[in-house]
Amino acid sequence: MRSNLFKALAVAVVSASCFGIISTAALAEKSGGILKFYHRGTPPSGSIHEEATSSTLVPYMSVFNNLVMFDQAKPVNSAETIVPDLAKSWAWGGDKTKVTFTLRKGVKFHDGKPFTAKDVVCTWNLILGNSKAKLRKNPRKSWYKNLASVEASGDYEVTFNLKRRQPAFLMLLASGYSPVYPCHVPPKKMRTKPIGTGPFKFVSLKQNEHVKFTKNKDYWKKGRPLLDGHEWTIIKSRSTRVLGFIAGKFDMSFAGDISIPIYKDLIKQAPHAICEKHATNVSTNLIVNQFKPPFDNGKIRKAMVLTIDRASFNKILGHGEFIMSGAMLPPPHGVWGMPPEVLKNVAGYHPDVAANRAEARKIMKSLGYGPDNRLKVKVATRNIAIYRDPAVLLIDHLKEIFIDGELDTVETSNWHAKVARKDYQVGLNLTGIGVDDPDAMFYENYACGSQRNYTGYCKEEMMKLFEKQSMMDNGPERMKLVYEIDKKLQEDAARPIIANNVRYNCFQPYVKGFKTQTNSLYNGWRFEDIYLDK
Amino acid sequence: MLYSYLIQRFLLMFLTLLGMSIIIFVLLRLVPGNIVDIMFDSAGFVDPDEKKTIEKELGLDLPIYEQYYHWIVGLISFDLGFSYVSEMPAVDEIGPRIPITAKLAALSLFFSILFGLPLGVISAVKQNTALDYALRVVSLSGLSLPSFWLALLILMACVSYTGAIPIYTETPETLWDELLLYLLPSAAVGFRASALIMRLTRSSMLEVMRQDYIRTAMSKGASDNAINYKHALRNAVLPVTTIVGIEAAFLIGGLIITETVFNIPGVAHFLVEAILMRDYPIVQSLVMFIAIIVVVINFLTDLAYAALDPRIKYSD
Numbered sequence: 001m002r003s004n005l006f007k008a009l010a011v012a013v014v015s016a017s018c019f020g021i022i023s024t025a026a027l028a029e030k031s032g033g034i035l036k037f038y039h040r041g042t043p044p045s046g047s048i049h050e051e052a053t054s055s056t057l058v059p060y061m062s063v064f065n066n067l068v069m070f071d072q073a074k075p076v077n078s079a080e081t082i083v084p085d086l087a088k089s090w091a092w093g094g095d096k097t098k099v100t101f102t103l104r105k106g107v108k109f110h111d112g113k114p115f116t117a118k119d120v121v122c123t124w125n126l127i128l129g130n131s132k133a134k135l136r137k138n139p140r141k142s143w144y145k146n147l148a149s150v151e152a153s154g155d156y157e158v159t160f161n162l163k164r165r166q167p168a169f170l171m172l173l174a175s176g177y178s179p180v181y182p183c184h185v186p187p188k189k190m191r192t193k194p195i196g197t198g199p200f201k202f203v204s205l206k207q208n209e210h211v212k213f214t215k216n217k218d219y220w221k222k223g224r225p226l227l228d229g230h231e232w233t234i235i236k237s238r239s240t241r242v243l244g245f246i247a248g249k250f251d252m253s254f255a256g257d258i259s260i261p262i263y264k265d266l267i268k269q270a271p272h273a274i275c276e277k278h279a280t281n282v283s284t285n286l287i288v289n290q291f292k293p294p295f296d297n298g299k300i301r302k303a304m305v306l307t308i309d310r311a312s313f314n315k316i317l318g319h320g321e322f323i324m325s326g327a328m329l330p331p332p333h334g335v336w337g338m339p340p341e342v343l344k345n346v347a348g349y350h351p352d353v354a355a356n357r358a359e360a361r362k363i364m365k366s367l368g369y370g371p372d373n374r375l376k377v378k379v380a381t382r383n384i385a386i387y388r389d390p391a392v393l394l395i396d397h398l399k400e401i402f403i404d405g406e407l408d409t410v411e412t413s414n415w416h417a418k419v420a421r422k423d424y425q426v427g428l429n430l431t432g433i434g435v436d437d438p439d440a441m442f443y444e445n446y447a448c449g450s451q452r453n454y455t456g457y458c459k460e461e462m463m464k465l466f467e468k469q470s471m472m473d474n475g476p477e478r479m480k481l482v483y484e485i486d487k488k489l490q491e492d493a494a495r496p497i498i499a500n501n502v503r504y505n506c507f508q509p510y511v512k513g514f515k516t517q518t519n520s521l522y523n524g525w526r527f528e529d530i531y532l533d534k
Numbered sequence: 535m536l537y538s539y540l541i542q543r544f545l546l547m548f549l550t551l552l553g554m555s556i557i558i559f560v561l562l563r564l565v566p567g568n569i570v571d572i573m574f575d576s577a578g579f580v581d582p583d584e585k586k587t588i589e590k591e592l593g594l595d596l597p598i599y600e601q602y603y604h605w606i607v608g609l610i611s612f613d614l615g616f617s618y619v620s621e622m623p624a625v626d627e628i629g630p631r632i633p634i635t636a637k638l639a640a641l642s643l644f645f646s647i648l649f650g651l652p653l654g655v656i657s658a659v660k661q662n663t664a665l666d667y668a669l670r671v672v673s674l675s676g677l678s679l680p681s682f683w684l685a686l687l688i689l690m691a692c693v694s695y696t697g698a699i700p701i702y703t704e705t706p707e708t709l710w711d712e713l714l715l716y717l718l719p720s721a722a723v724g725f726r727a728s729a730l731i732m733r734l735t736r737s738s739m740l741e742v743m744r745q746d747y748i749r750t751a752m753s754k755g756a757s758d759n760a761i762n763y764k765h766a767l768r769n770a771v772l773p774v775t776t777i778v779g780i781e782a783a784f785l786i787g788g789l790i791i792t793e794t795v796f797n798i799p800g801v802a803h804f805l806v807e808a809i810l811m812r813d814y815p816i817v818q819s820l821v822m823f824i825a826i827i828v829v830v831i832n833f834l835t836d837l838a839y840a841a842l843d844p845r846i847k848y849s850d
Contacts, residue, residue, distance in 0.1 A: 042619070042807070044573065052578040136588060139578055192621050207620050207627060208807055209799045210704075233703045235797045236807070240701055243689055247699035269693075413810060417571035420579050451579035 029513070031226050033532040036251045038241040039232040042207045045191035048179050049127060052139040054432075054521050057176050058255045059211050059232050061525040062225075063110075064179030064196035067101050067120065067158075068170060070523045073515050075278075077436050077523055078335050079167075079474050082174045086115065086197065096165045096473075103156040107220045109182045110201045117152035122183035124150040124160070135187050140434075142443055142450050143172050146470070165471040171437040176523045199225035199528040208234050219528075226513070226531040238262075246270045251508050251532070256280050256521050258504040259386075260319045266506060275506040276516040279323055279333035282432040284313070284390050284498045290456045292425050294375070299363050301493030304426075305348040306360035307401045308394070313499050317389055322499040324349070326486035327441055329500055334436050334519040337500075338483050347491045360401045369402045376404050380424040383409035390498060391428040398426075419454040429454065431495070436519040438482045442466045446494050457494035510534045543836070547829050554825040555609075558818055559602050568594060569618040569812040592618060605818060615815035619808075624815045628801065628823070635793070635800035638716050638723070639785045645724030646731055647778065651771075653728075654735025659762055661740060669732065676729025682791035685722040689795065692718075701797045719796040723788040727781045734777050738770035745769075772843055779835035783828040 043056040048064065051057065067087040070077040084090075087101035107115040125131040127144055146169070148161045162169060172178060185195050194202050199219045203212040214229040233250070235241035242262060244250050246269045258266065263275055288295045288304060295301060314322040323333060326346065330337025343349050350356055369375050379398070381391040388409060395405035405426065410418055418424060433441050444450055447466060448458035465485050472478040490496055505516040510533045517524035570588045574581070589595045593604065608615055614624035657669040693699050706712040742748065743766055751765050786802050793803035801820055808816040 044619070134587075137574060137581070137584060188621070205620070206799070207617075208804055233797070235701070236803070237794050237797070239686055240689060240699075240795055240797055243693050244699050244701060244703075247693045247697060249699055249701070249703060411567065413572040413575055413812070414567040416575045416578055417567060420574075451581060 028533070029226055030531045030533055032228050033534065035227050035230040035511070035527065035530060035532065036249070037230065037232045038244055038250045038254055038257075039211065039234045040238070040241070040254050040257055041236055042234055043205070043211060046194040046202060046205065047135075047187065047191040048177060048194075049123075049140070049181065050135050050137045050187070050191065052177075052434075054255050057522050058525045059213070059230075060194060060202070061176040061179070062198050062200040062213060062230070062527045063194050063202050064181075064198045065107075066173060066175075066178050066180065067103075068174045069176075069526065070174050070517070072524055072526050072529060075515055075518045076333070076335065077171075077174070077517060077519050079171060082170055086120075086180055090170070092167075093159075096162075096167050098159055098161045099169060100153075100157060100159040103158065104220060105156055107197050108218055109185075109197055110195045110216060111182075111185075113182060113184055115180070115182075115197050116155040117158040118155070119180055119183045120158045121150045121152050123179075123181045126181065126187065133187055136191070139452075140177055142447070142452070143440060145443065164467070166439065167473050168437050168439045168470065171435050172440060174523070175435045175440075175520070176525060177434045199526065200227075200230065203229070208236070210234060221528065225528040227527065230527060242266060245273070245506065248508065251511050252514075253504075253506040255505065255525070256282070256503045258506050260321055260502065260504070263504040263506070264319075270506075272509055273506045274509055274511075275504040277321070277502060277504055278516045278518045279329055280432065280501050280503050280521045281329050281334065281436055281519050282430055282521065283325070283327075283500045284317075284386075285429055285431055286394065286493070286496045286498060287419065287424070287427040287429050287455050288493055289422050289424055289426070291422055294367070295425060297367065298492065300367060302347065302491070303360040303363040303401050304398065304403070305491065305493045305496045306356040306363075307397045308348055308496065308498060309353045309397055310349070310498060311351065311353070312397075313390060313393055316393060318499060318502060321502045323502060325500045326490045326497055327445070327495070328438060328482060328486055329436060329519050332518075333500075336436065336438055336441075336479065336482050336486075338486055342483055342487075346487050348496065349490070357400050364401050364403075371402065374402045374404050376406070377425045378408040379405040380408040380410055380418065380427040381429070382412050382415040384412055387428060387430060394428055394498075420451065422454075422456060427454075428498075429495075430501075432521060434520060434522045438466075438478075438485070439470050442469075442485065446489055455495055457489075457492065459492070462488065462492075543833055547833065550829055551822070551825055555606065555818075555822060556602070558821045558825075559605065560598075562812070562814055562817060563598060565812070567812060569814065570594070572811055573618075605815075609819070609822065614819040617808075617816050618813045619811050619816075624819050627816060628804075628819060631799060631801040631804050632823070634798060635786075635789060635802050637712070638720055638789060638793070638798065638800060639782070641713075641716050641720035642724035642727065642785055642788070643778070643782055645720055646727035646781065648728075649724075650728035650731025651735055651774070654732040654774075655739055655762060655767060657732065657736040658739035658743065659758075670736075673729040673732045673736075676725045677733075679725070680791075681722050681726055681788045682795055684725060685719065685792050685795040688718050688722055702799060703797070716798075719792045719798060722796075723785060723792045726788060727778075727785065730777060730781065731774055734774050735767075735770060738773050739766055742766045742770045768842065772839065775835060775838055775842065779831050782831050786824060 039059065041055055043059060044051055045056060046060050048057055048060055065086045067085060068082050069085045071081040071083045074081040086104055086107060088104050090099055090101045092099050103117055109115060122131060126133060126135055127138060127141060128147065146163050146166050148163045151159050153159065179196060181190060182195055199216050200213040201216050203214050205211045211232040215225055215227065219225065235244065245253055246266060267273060267275060288301050290296055310324055314320055324343060325337045328334060328336035330339055348356060379391055379395050381387040391407055395407060398405045419427060431445060443466065444452050446453060446457055448463055469478055469481045469485060511530065512533045513529040513531050570585050593601060617624050617627050620627060653669055657666045660666045689699060700715065700718050702715060706715050748761060748766055751761050789800065789802035790806050793800045805820045
């Protein structure tokens, strides 16, 4: 009896203290104020489904809702951090070949029209190319290759029918790249005046000046958002925008804008700033055109993989903070990347660079190259520092195996067009991924026929492995297979990863309720929980 | 005489602008890559079918002469087309930016004349004195310091010493705010032009000061001020006028950088962005606008010669 009383008392105390903490936190939240950011350039449009750049996604994500999303308070996106958004709940059926969402009622778009299952159907039909209205660009079509159809059952239930089992399908839907569009607004208008159900309404965009958003007072989530709006001043000059942040003109830096050297300088001048280090899931990688001889020979590609000295890249460009990885980002920043003890056994990752290079030279000699017969190539890269600097190092590393590279800088606006039409021999590229999941990574960058598979790498056996892992539930089995695939991709020189980049996200100390996500630049910008504690 | 001169000049202006329009139009299309490639850059891939559709939508599939014809016809009727990037009318994009750059350019020019001309005269009058050497050092540094570097130094100094940064983040509410905002950028741009004016005024003044009529004025007992400013400067200022006219056109170049560093949303910075994006309607319209301004300034400079020197006739 006495013990029960004690237990009850303990529970009451714990509950009260928990309640106290919660209520203190709730009380501490402050409403009002405009969150001020700088932006590095004019967003190409406001239509998230048509873009693959953080320039659009970061400011505009808060205009929309998804069916499900990644918990904005958790730093690592994973299947476990998926939470409901416009869908109240979901249920898998047919051995994970279909997923049915029950939708929220009473949600309205910014123009007052109600949100229904029809809007969900319209959005994914637009992406699949099944609707009369067309997206001008459709960069994530490859994500939904396994999606057969989307069907509404009444106004508040919608089912996604898959061609085969794909348990990680929800990961794609949880990305900031998967907002629900209104059926009644044409794609052209979504580019210039986007309308969603999200916590903030789009106000205006003026090229080279600003993008402004205001609070959606009719937001379906009660008590949210806390801010009155958020505004982005577009500043092309990086020196100016960083100085602006130091001078307190801005509350937050732009996603991924603060590199390691800039952070070191910034924190000296603004010691009060809070800067969170994060992996962006943007990798620096070598691309070798497999259609252009002699690079159609796997041996020469393997030699190129072996000559890369990743540690020196990291030391010179990353101040020792870059992450060594294969295609997938390893823990603690990511989920699926090979741990160091596995990674060191992948060709080219062994720390003994001299031994790797000796093996590479042997391969090159067997192909007829040597000190007197050097291979001359052009190393193409985008003409901006984050591409150019590693390309110069790469040329130096290639010299070690009788390859003389000549830097071919390509105007930034022509870069993707050039690599997409395979108009290069060897190149250095940066690749970002929207969702930290093998399905997104493998199908987007390594699958046969994918538009973003710049090297043209295509192997039937690998396609089978991609599909096999995609059909598996998350767990040690899938993890093991993903490691195996990643190892093969690196050794095949499909797109050898040199390093995974690290950046800082800086904000003023009075910015509260924001958490930097560490394994994607594209999913953590809903802003509905942020407040200014001034 | 004046009328025939004006008609001749107008005809010449028209031909110059026509030539400019052809050059701009052709050059823009000779540069590799077009707007559609750039649009796809933000999507990370290029889909050939989608690319063709957009090219058709924007009229880029038409033969080049047909595209030129449509542009010129539009230009004559003040229809500048739509920005490829923002999908807004080009007039709405360009219009509000012109006054910003115009004010900045005018203020820069004002600064350069305000400092360049009197300091040039002082430097000449006080030739080979400590003051002359000091002014020559200042003018040389004005010519050798790139305006972007100077602009960045100004910003860094402001942040370090005042904790504030004088950049454009929102539209200034009053004329005073606007003046304060443009003060430093225009000084950064005007510094170079003032240095040039100072040096030219100095050398021109030194040449004029050795002329017989100056000696005559001195022997007649005219005051120093009358000699320097009434007799000498009036003649010395002619080559300076030419330079001011040319510098006014060159200011646009300096403004591109300064607008970028101070984040001022003027046409100069906008033009560079439009070129990078291959936003043809914007670039073509803006370059034509700048060409018109330059041609008009040159015309006004020619007219100013006659006003300054009665020996120059319009028939010359």
